[in-house]
Amino acid sequence: MKSNIYMMLNDIDSEADEYQEEWTELEAKRLKKKVLGRVHKKSRKKIAIAGVCAAATFALLAAVPFRGAVADAVEQLSYRIGDFLGIDKNLAPYEQIVNQSVTEGGITVTLNSVVLDVDELIVSTTxxxxxAITEGGPGLMGNVYINGVRASGGAGGGSYTSDExxxxxxxxxxxxxxxxxxxxxxVNFAVRFNDYEENRGSWEFKFSASGEQLSADTQTIDLTYQCQLPDGSNITFTKYTSNAIGQxxxxxTDGNKNDYDMKLEGTDNLGNPVSFYVSSSNKEGGRFVIDNSAENLSDDAETLTLTPYAVKFPEESGRMSNDYEQVGEPxxxxxR
Incomplete structure (x- = not known):
């Protein structure tokens, strides 16, 4: 089975009266900076905003009458999301099973489950x-809405074809x-998927989800570290968070710009390599997420020592440089 990492960014909804859409400068910048063939061994998640890939296939149990079987289905769904994200933690306590299906234009979309992680909604669909479809072919594009207004500014993820x-x-x-x-x-959510490639229809799902339990189980550490980009913009690291989803x-930033990609590289106190990449950013700031393509952060780690690096986004060529330069002290x- 092959895996497919792909990008999905900010589709434009045709029903402007029902859903408020806006193509922002940030979204255009994200599209420009991430459609640059940046997939390589150590940064396979860095398409769009946070690309992820699958390693195995798992069956969805659509309807099961017995309690034990239902529990098994929940565990499978949780493992599905965890496997896509490269997470070895149990996500079942934080997952909302939706299991809704909509058929239109010869396509049946099933929204399996969701996890609300503070300001990120993780969505599993089939x-x-x-x-017949081909591996790597165009998929559906989605947006998240709250009270009829678009809530998602961008998205990234992965897919794989389990059969034809x-x-x-x-x-x-x-x-x-x-x-x-x-x-x-x-929160009362609506997720709408559209097929802009062939315009075969739209698929909408409504459900409620809460991130209260995951939020309660999230470790937060305030930070005050600063570094400076080559253009003089000052970067201030404000907080570190860790939960079952990741770190x-x-x-x-005070530069009112978004012209550099950044990464943090270093080790934990056990000597294990640790790397963070920027998953989303704008002119005011952004976030790094841990790169767990090799392995997750050790539960025994007590400290992380990291060094910031940066590289400017290409202005014309469209080819992302890998010539990162150190922009601050470790x-x-x-x-812990």
Missing amino acids: EVYEE HTREVVMKYYLDQVDMADLEQE KIFYT FTIEV
Whole structure:
């Protein structure tokens, strides 16, 4: 079975009266900076905003009458999301099983389950096509809405074709178009998928989800470290978070620009290599997420010592340079 990493960014909804859409400068910048063939061994997640890939196939149990079998189905769904994201933690306590299906234009989309991680909505879907599909072919594009207004500013994820008619997909939607206060309680979501390649229809799902339990289980450490980009912009690292989904480092910038890609590389106190890449950013700041393409952060790690690197986005060629330069001194985060 082959895996397919692909990009999905900010589709434009045709029903402007029902859903408020806006193509922002940030989204255009993201599209420009990420459609650059940047997939390589150590950064396979860095298409769009956070690309991820699958390693195995798992069956979805659509309806099971027995409690034990239902529990097995929940575990399979949780393992599906975890496998796509490269996570070895149990996500079942944080996962909302939706299991809704919509058929239109010869395509049946099943929204399997979701996980709300603060301001990120992770969505697992299964697409079944009447006609045969090819590995790497165009998939459906989605947006997340809250109260009829688009909440997701971008998304990234991965898919794989389990047979000639079925595609399994896990996407992470960044809910950066809404106030964080709107996400601190149970939220009524709508997710709409569209097929812009062949315009075969749209598939919409409505459900409620809460990130309260995952938020309660999230470790947060305040940071004050600063570094400076070659253009003089100052980067301030504000906080480190860790939960079952993974580790993130948030930052702000005073340069009112978004012209550099960055990464953090270093080791934990056990000598294990640790790397973070930027998963989303704008002129005010962004976030790094841990690169777990090799392995997850050790549960025994007590400190992380990281060094910041940066490279400017190409202005004309469209080819991303890998000539990162160090832009600050190493800093240490005490994670335990």
